[in-house]
Amino acid sequence: MIQDAGEIVRDAIVHAEICIVGGGPAGITLAMTLARAGHGVLLLESGDLGARDEAQDLNAGEVADESLHSPPDKYRQRCLGGATSIWGGRCVPFDPIDFKARPWIDHSGWPIGYDEVEPYYAGANALCEAGEFEYDARLAIQGGMRPLLRGFTPRHFDLNGIERFSCPTNFGRRYEAGLRAAGNVRVLLRATVTHLQSSRDGSRIESLHVRNVRDIGFSVTADQFVLAIGGIETPRLMLTSNDVQTNGIGNANDLVGRFYMCHIAGTIGSLQVNGGSDQVWHGYDVAPDGTYCRRRIALRPDVQSAMGLGNAVFRLHHPRIADPRHRTGPLSAIFLAQKFISYEYAKRLVSDVPPTPALWMRHGLNAVSDPISTVRFLGHWLRDRTLAERKFPSIIIRPRTNLFSLDFHAEQVPNPGSRITLGSAVDIFGNRQVRIDWHYTRQDVETVARSFDLLRDDIARQAIGNLSLAAGERDIEDVVRRDGAYGGHHIGTARMAASAASGVIDRDCKVFGINNLYVAGSAAFSTSSQANPTLTIVALALRLAHHLNSIVNRTSNVRVTEQSMVVSEL
Ligand SMILES: Cc1cc2nc3c(=O)[nH]c(=O)nc-3n(C[C@H](O)[C@H](O)[C@H](O)COP(=O)(O)OP(=O)(O)OC[C@H]3O[C@@H](n4cnc5c(N)ncnc54)[C@H](O)[C@@H]3O)c2cc1C
Numbered sequence: 003m004i005q006d007a008g009e010i011v012r013d014a015i016v017h018a019e020i021c022i023v024g025g026g027p028a029g030i031t032l033a034m035t036l037a038r039a040g041h042g043v044l045l046l047e048s049g050d051l052g053a054r055d056e057a058q059d060l061n062a063g064e065v066a067d068e069s070l071h072s073p074p075d076k077y078r079q080r081c082l083g084g085a086t087s088i089w090g091g092r093c094v095p096f097d098p099i100d101f102k103a104r105p106w107i108d109h110s111g112w113p114i115g116y117d118e119v120e121p122y123y124a125g126a127n128a129l130c131e132a133g134e135f136e137y138d139a140r141l142a143i144q145g146g147m148r149p150l151l152r153g154f155t156p157r158h159f160d161l162n163g164i165e166r167f168s169c170p171t172n173f174g175r176r177y178e179a180g181l182r183a184a185g186n187v188r189v190l191l192r193a194t195v196t197h198l199q200s201s202r203d204g205s206r207i208e209s210l211h212v213r214n215v216r217d218i219g220f221s222v223t224a225d226q227f228v229l230a231i232g233g234i235e236t237p238r239l240m241l242t243s244n245d246v247q248t249n250g251i252g253n254a255n256d257l258v259g260r261f262y263m264c265h266i267a268g269t270i271g272s273l274q275v276n277g278g279s280d281q282v283w284h285g286y287d288v289a290p291d292g293t294y295c296r297r298r299i300a301l302r303p304d305v306q307s308a309m310g311l312g313n314a315v316f317r318l319h320h321p322r323i324a325d326p327r328h329r330t331g332p333l334s335a336i337f338l339a340q341k342f343i344s345y346e347y348a349k350r351l352v353s354d355v356p357p358t359p360a361l362w363m364r365h366g367l368n369a370v371s372d373p374i375s376t377v378r379f380l381g382h383w384l385r386d387r388t389l390a391e392r393k394f395p396s397i398i399i400r401p402r403t404n405l406f407s408l409d410f411h412a413e414q415v416p417n418p419g420s421r422i423t424l425g426s427a428v429d430i431f432g433n434r435q436v437r438i439d440w441h442y443t444r445q446d447v448e449t450v451a452r453s454f455d456l457l458r459d460d461i462a463r464q465a466i467g468n469l470s471l472a473a474g475e476r477d478i479e480d481v482v483r484r485d486g487a488y489g490g491h492h493i494g495t496a497r498m499a500a501s502a503a504s505g506v507i508d509r510d511c512k513v514f515g516i517n518n519l520y521v522a523g524s525a526a527f528s529t530s531s532q533a534n535p536t537l538t539i540v541a542l543a544l545r546l547a548h549h550l551n552s553i554v555n556r557t558s559n560v561r562v563t564e565q566s567m568v569v570s571e572l
Pocket residue numbers: 023024025026027028029046047048049077078079080081082083084085086088089090091092093193194195196230231232233235239346347489490491522523524534535536537539
């Protein structure tokens with residue numbers, strides 16, 4: 003059932019066998035899987051069915067350097083479904099190398115291997131509605147997918163790995179009916195957890211303090227608790243809960259909130275492909291089940307190892323939209339329509355150049371001098387993106403000139419100095435807001451710079467074309483700073499590790515030293531990979547559900563008590 007927390011009376015005690023905090027993809031996956039296994043589950047979600055300002059305001063906070071990282075109320079959504087209410091749906095599994103201890107990357111190495119996550123990826127793919135778990139271009143579609151660059155067999159990159167796209171599935175909307183119908187799940191909306199109350203000896207969480215939007219407080223007790231509130235809110239809540247352990251929950255070694263990673267990502271270079279437009283296929287192939295699939299240019303693991311680099315991928319991309327020299331009507335139309343694009347998408351598409359009147363004029367000219375392709379593009383976007391249930395994933399435009407740019411998406415290495423702490427301002431419940439102090443490292447810059455050089459050399463060696471850096475890109479660090487922390491990927495702030503000396507949670511996602519508190523979501527990741535996080539978040543949530551199922555006795559149901567009187571029982 004789904005209920006508004008406003009219906010819970012002041013000072014009530016709600017009890018559940020398993021309490022999950024946060025109704026994003028991690029929390030919803032856990033709730034549905036545990037309920038199916040017969041457990042009584044309480045899911046507490048701070049937001050409503052859709053995003054509302056009063057809940058979004060709880061995401062506010064400060065950023066040490068806003069030129070490098072967006073404000074924390076952007077790229078996050080307080081509603082059932084969490085950030086999947088606005089995500090792009092790109093699904094990619096981690097690579098086996100991501101889990102390994104790599105001597106050239108400090109703090110690398112998960113306490114679990116790829117083989118322990120792999121069994122859950124197929125289920126994650128299904129929940130994300132990204133088709134079957136097949137990420138090899140030769141197998142994903144019968145007869146294989148089209149080649150990216152005809153005749154290109156690079157030395158340092160693999161072209162057979164693909165990304166698959168979710169609808170993109172909004173977990174809140176998609177699974178709302180199932181949650182409503184489940185007899186042993188109670189979802190409380192507009193229920194913000196403000197404090198984790200630990201036992202006096204700090205070994206257990208005894209209860210949660212919860213506030214509804216009318217600031218009426220009640221408590222939740224449970225046998226097991228899971229935090230599934232995203233990579234920024236997880237350290238905030240753990241650090242805020244400092245009445246028993248003065249450093250905060252699970253923070254005896256000052257590791258909560260450290261190692262904060264996003265991805266190093268953006269658009270770089272220009273690639274002039276030799277020959278005609280039939281030499282290139284940078285668009286999507288469609289799997290029999292309708293899933294959009296696309297090849298990537300992935301830095302091979304042996305090259306990462308030999309050259310001491312992080313993991314990285316490139317994609318062929320249209321020329322930079324803001325630069326009118328592309329003379330492409332549809333791209334200029336997107337530039338002109340930027341006011342109608344949400345902050346999260348406009349930031350990367352168009353905002354790297356200040357929009358002067360002269361620039362607007364040049365884009366206007368491009369749009370009117372290329373009317374047929376502009377109108378055709380708008381029709382395609384309306385039909386295949388706006389109105390379609392499975393949406394066309396991104397802007398794919400074939401440049402008339404065979405001139406492309408490259409999208410890169412690279413691992414950010416773990417760095418204890420990149421950090422989330424508590425800021426000075428407080429939210430409406432009196433809790434300190436978050437402070438984000440994100441940093442990249444020299445190694446992050448090197449991963450992008452060296453990978454770009456290797457790709458340029460591979461392309462030149464086989465006379466595929468000419469890859470070069472644009473004028474403002476000679477120093478790759480400038481490119482990294484220009485594009486800043488990739489939004490929406492909040493990783494590593496309660497990292498998994500072999501021991502409490504190097505992380506916050508153990509291989510089962512349990513907080514070190516606390517018997518009944520678990521973390522789900524990308525806060526749990528030890529390293530960031532080249533891959534977008536959500537498929538792995540969902541796979542790890544399925545793995546955690548499996549673990550909880552094995553340790554929890556199915557004894558108690560969800561019940562709500564007011565003082566000692568039972569008000570309702572499921
Ligand atoms: C614009 C954008 C595009 C993206 N595109 C992609 C993509 O293509 N591929 C990909 O893999 N990932 C993508 N992502 C990232 C993806 O959305 C996240 O990885 C994913 O949503 C994280 O899931 P989660 O459940 O861990 O956290 P969230 O989705 O953040 O959900 C956490 C939930 O917890 C709730 N909550 C927070 N604090 C509390 C509290 N104190 N009490 C109760 N509830 C609380 C929140 O309201 C929220 O509903 C994108 C993100 C954005 C913003």
